[in-house]
Ligand code: ADP
């Protein structure tokens with residue numbers, strides 16, 4: 588494999604919290620420009636893997652290289668944007684506008700009380716535009732729907748212009764009818780803006796026409812390949828992995844609990 592094009596290189600990672608391993612012998616490479624969907628049942632180690640990549644958990648066994656550099660020496664965290672699982676939990680009435688929330692993504696760069704330059708304002712507006720939220724820029728974040736709030740958090744992650752964006756189950760809290768357009772927005776970020784995306788999701792049936800690669804995780808990496816290979820694998824093996832056929836996966840989030848309660 589051509590490693591010069593690899594922006595995440597996970598080498599034989601095993602991670603243990605207390606008594607039990609959450610991840611075992613994970614090997615995974617993410618090439619520049621990829622849109623990787625990571626799927627797996629609840630408790631399968633998806634968030635743990637993301638936290639290791641983000642340096643929020645320390646590597647115990649194995650190694651991770653980011654942008655060609657050992658994670659222990661990696662300093663360029665601005666290159667990586669992250670939207671966590673529980674980002675969209677603002678109460679109505681939270682006193683910050685969309686612009687202010689997105690601007691907070693630049694705080695590290697410009698300091699809390701320093702004046703924003705024209706260029707900063709431009710970056711903020713551009714990030715808001717890239718998630719389709721321009722019409723809501725002056726609105727309070729608390730007044731928006733879950734899906735709209737999630738777009739704002741993505742804009743906040745994008746404002747420092749990362750080349751890699753990592754999302755942990757971003758459609759939790761997004762209305763079923765808005766999930767497709769949400770994924771279309773991610774697809775645009777990937778294909779039009781060239782941002783490499785790493786997406787943990789339950790919506791495997793919905794994303795196969797968007798993602799370029801799929802990884803199936805359940806402590807071990809059960810499958811990793813491009814979307815075409817994944818489509819071929821559908822049927823028996825995937826049924827074994829999930830406990831039922833992904834074709835019957837209901838895209839309505841009201842049914843998400845069924846997924847969590849599946850065989851694995
Ligand atoms: P997923 O994101 O796929 O639902 P997680 O990575 O959150 O899975 O969790 C993987 C396993 O590690 C689960 O068994 C979970 O209970 C365990 N785990 C996660 N976080 C902790 C923690 N902070 N301390 C102990 N065990 C944890």
Ligand code: MG
Nearest residue numbers: 633634635672
């Ligand atoms: Mg998780």
